Amino acid sequence: MVSAGLIDAAEAGALLGVPKTWVLAEARADRIPHVRLGRYVRFEPVELEEWWQARRRGPQRGRVVPHTKRPRTVVAAGGMAQEESPS
Secondary structure, rough: OOOOOOOOOHHHHHHHHHOOOHHHHHHHHOOOOOEEOOOOOEOOHHHHHHHHOOOOOOOOOOOOOOOOOEEEEOOOOOOOOOEOOOO
């Protein structure tokens, strides 16, 4: 499989929307996928996208969670539980 090629830290920063210095610091700390070629650090765009996609938190965009109204359980006099119909 042939990829689009490796990119440098400036291009990786533009892809992620962060400064080049942040990208290099994260690579130095082994917290971001990278390839070390001697003194050069390069990044594969596909790997970077998979990495940030895996780090998503919170509600997912475009995902609709249907809201269902459940009947509420009410304890009536005498300790008997019964469902209350939605109004």
